[in-house]
Amino acid sequence: MNATNTTKTIIRAETGLGAIAVALLMGVALVYTAGFANSAVLHSAAHDSRHAISFPCH
Amino acid sequence: MLKSLTASALGAGLAAGLVAAALQLLLLVPLIGEAELYESGALTHFSAGEAAPHDHAGESDGHDHAASDGHDHDHAGHSHDGASGFDRTLLTILSTVATYTGFALIMVAGFAVAEGAGLSRITPRQGMLWGLAGFAATQFLPALGLAPELPGSGAAALEARQTWWLMTAALTLAGIGLMAAVKSPLRYAGILLIALPHVFGAPHPEGYAGVTPPELAALFAARVLVVGGVAWLALGWLAGLLWSRETAS
Known part of the structure; x- marks a missing residue:
């Protein structure tokens, strides 16, 4: 009983941590792409919003 | 879990992102357009003897004139950004x-960690505090070094x-996380962490050679x-609201 509960808790914790890590990585990737990536196309597309959100630009 | 995280982040990111974009288009993008006229040399600041007195003679007139010039200029094919008009707005x-959705994903990941660790139960009001923390980390304190x-x-x-x-x-x-999560005096180490990049110092140019008028730059920075503060408060409130609803059931 205890063992089952422990296993369940571990599994829940693991899926929880996995989901948190996925959300965190997606968030960082989005902010990086929109705000920091040095590609000329992305820079042009996001130019005004980079300035407006006060990311370093140019 | 992932569904709760993404659903609340996407909803909050979209809504707060639209609020931010509306404020940007109203208050900031016109100043960017005007500054680009100085950047491209279509307008000059103090370099021609006549420009300065003329601008000072009728400030509001000069301003309107410059703004409408900016519009024409964009349509004429000012190629700094490769996009103009409607495309550029879109x-x-x-x-x-996208940026605010990214911020929201990071924030709800923080919500899940804080609740998982038993530190707090997220409410919309709590969310606003998280929004202030996000504002402090991405705009307010960076502005101390880089305007x-x-x-x-x-x-x-x-x-x-x-x-x-x-x-x-x-x-x-x-x-901020250290100060919010730790109860022991160790929490005050958080102040050191926040101060560290400012002690280290932001990179600055050798001299000031910008062509944009300082009055315009100051208004833009302020x-x-x-705009960032309002958008971050909206983001935090919405993320807290949607997250507390997602996880209530």
Whole structure:
């Protein structure tokens, strides 16, 4: 009983941590792409919003 | 879990991103357009003897004139950004929504960690505090070293500024997190973490050679912080609201 509960808790914790890590990585990737990536196309597309959100630009 | 995280982040990011984009288009983008006229040399600041007195003679007239010039100029094919008019507006909205959705994903990941560790139960009001923390980390404290900049401002190398910005954002979040989560006196180490990038110092140019008028740059910097503060509060409130609903059942 205890063992089952422990296993369940571990599994829940693991899926929880996995989901948190996925959300965190997606968030960082989005902010990086929109705000920091040095590609000329992305820079042009996001130019005004980079300035407006006060990311370093140019 | 992942569904709760993404659903609340996407909803909050979209709504707060649209609020931010609307404020940007109303208050900030016109100043960017005007600054680009100085950057491209279509307008000059103090370099021609007549320009300055003329501008000072009728400030509101000069301002309107410059703004409408900016519009014409964009249509005439000012190629700084490769986009103009409607396309450029749409791209600004899209990239702002993408950025705030990214901020929201990071924030709800923080919500899940805080609740999982039993530190707090997220409410919309709690969310607003998280929003203030996000504002502090991404705009308020970075502004101490690097002022929000208009096109045509002089600045140090881009990579150096980006690195300093990322370091400042990460250390500010770590510092705020330490002060919020730890009960022992160790929490005051958070202040040191927040101060560290400013002791280290932001990269600055050798001299000031920007072509953008300082009055314009100052107005822009002030408005960026106000718009950012409002958008971050909206983001935190919405993320807290949607997250508490998602996890209530």
